[in-house]
Amino acid sequence: MKGLTxxxxxxxxxxxxxxxxxxxxxxxxxxxxxxxIQAQDELAFREIVERYQAKVFSIIFGILRNxxxxxxxxxxxxxxxYFSIKNFDFRSSLLTWIYKITVNECYDYLRKKRxxxxxxxxxxxxxxxxxxxxxxTAIDQRPAVDTQLAQRDLAIKLLEKLSPEDRSLLLLxxxxxxxxxxxxxxxxxxxxxxxxxxxxxRQKLLKASQRLRRAPGQxxx
Amino acid sequence: MHQPIRDNLEEYLxxxxxxxxxxxxxxxxxxxDCASELRSFQAQAxxxxxxxxxxDVEPRAGFYARVMDRIELDGRASMWAVLLQPNFGRRIAxxxxxxxxxxxxxxxxxxxxxxxxxxxxxxxFTSGQAEQASFDQDSLQQQRQRxxxxxxxxxxxx
Numbered sequence: 001m002k003g004l005t006x007x008x009x010x011x012x013x014x015x016x017x018x019x020x021x022x023x024x025x026x027x028x029x030x031x032x033x034x035x036x037i038q039a040q041d042e043l044a045f046r047e048i049v050e051r052y053q054a055k056v057f058s059i060i061f062g063i064l065r066n067x068x069x070x071x072x073x074x075x076x077x078x079x080x081x082y083f084s085i086k087n088f089d090f091r092s093s094l095l096t097w098i099y100k101i102t103v104n105e106c107y108d109y110l111r112k113k114r115x116x117x118x119x120x121x122x123x124x125x126x127x128x129x130x131x132x133x134x135x136x137t138a139i140d141q142r143p144a145v146d147t148q149l150a151q152r153d154l155a156i157k158l159l160e161k162l163s164p165e166d167r168s169l170l171l172l173x174x175x176x177x178x179x180x181x182x183x184x185x186x187x188x189x190x191x192x193x194x195x196x197x198x199x200x201x202r203q204k205l206l207k208a209s210q211r212l213r214r215a216p217g218q219x220x221x
Numbered sequence: 222m223h224q225p226i227r228d229n230l231e232e233y234l235x236x237x238x239x240x241x242x243x244x245x246x247x248x249x250x251x252x253x254d255c256a257s258e259l260r261s262f263q264a265q266a267x268x269x270x271x272x273x274x275x276x277d278v279e280p281r282a283g284f285y286a287r288v289m290d291r292i293e294l295d296g297r298a299s300m301w302a303v304l305l306q307p308n309f310g311r312r313i314a315x316x317x318x319x320x321x322x323x324x325x326x327x328x329x330x331x332x333x334x335x336x337x338x339x340x341x342x343x344x345x346f347t348s349g350q351a352e353q354a355s356f357d358q359d360s361l362q363q364q365r366q367r368x369x370x371x372x373x374x375x376x377x378x379x
Contacts, residue, residue: 057279057280155269175270
């Protein structure tokens with residue numbers, strides 16, 4: 001299997017359903033709302049916020065599990081939507097676009113948090129660093145208190161290795177529970193492309209996870 | 222992963238076993254590699270589902286007002302952020318490079334139109350020789366003048 005994986009093309013099987021009715025994202029009710037925002041209609045923007053705030057909040061909370069962080073990043077997401085909606089090109093659904101922005105913001109936040117942590121740690125004396133390391137080692141040696149939590153952390157870490165597009169696609173499939181057909185409609189890609197992208201993303205995740213298992217405590221990159 | 226499994230992977234992972242054709246199961250029974258990779262994908266899917274939000278989580282009341290405050294703040298900040306944008310920096314670097322080239326060209330052409338001033342060591346040596354020659358000639362002339370004065374003085378005493 002190892003030899004064949006990634007070598008064989010991903011053919012379109014005859015039994016496979018072809019891309020169904022392609023949704024024209026330019027002619028939806030959402031598109032009309034987007035156009036109103038692009039024309040500086042603040043009421044339309046308010047409608048978008050009210051329509052998607054729960055969704056955005058729940059995506060962020062699913063990744064970060066912290067109410068204050070979720071609130072802060074949700075505000076950031078809508079601010080980003082406000083400033084960049086003029087560039088929205090209607091190639092995908094508005095939800096897909098918002099989903100991608102939301103997940104990216106979460107990962108940006110995690111990255112900045114990690115950098116901040118590294119900066120603070122660099123201010124420590126050698127003795128402090130040694131003490132910290134001893135504490136970390138002691139914590140690492142404790143049995144996992146919550147497997148679910150450990151799984152979530154691992155998922156976040158591994159997903160970091162994917163491109164923003166692959167990451168969103170995989171999350172939309174597994175976390176949001178969308179079918180391949182729905183994903184095709186949401187993204188404007190055909191079903192076969194979605195399947196190929198999902199398969200490759202899954203393989204990348206698997207490889208990253210194997211690397212992590214081989215070298216625990218090290219970067220998966 | 223072999224074709225029958227690959228083609229129906231998403232349906233299978235979603236749990237729609239009845240949508241999966243018969244050759245899928247048949248292949249799984251025959252191919253240990255595919256069965257093992259499929260198990261890994263199943264574990265991975267379960268791990269990803271741990272990111273699902275448990276229960277209803279909603280922002281506190283007044284979220285829209287806070288978003289508008291943030292937008293106002295970000296709008297003000299973004300005016301200054303233009304200076305820090307990589308594109309802006311790139312343009313500044315390009316403009317500086319063009320300016321340096323233009324200034325260089327100007328100085329080179331301006332220098333070549335000025336009267337020639339020796340700068341190379343050889344030229345400096347040649348010019349030094351010329352200066353020495355002119356100095357020698359001057360001192361020779363002075364010597365001649367001095368001799369002439371002496372001759373005059375001697376003639377006067379006689």
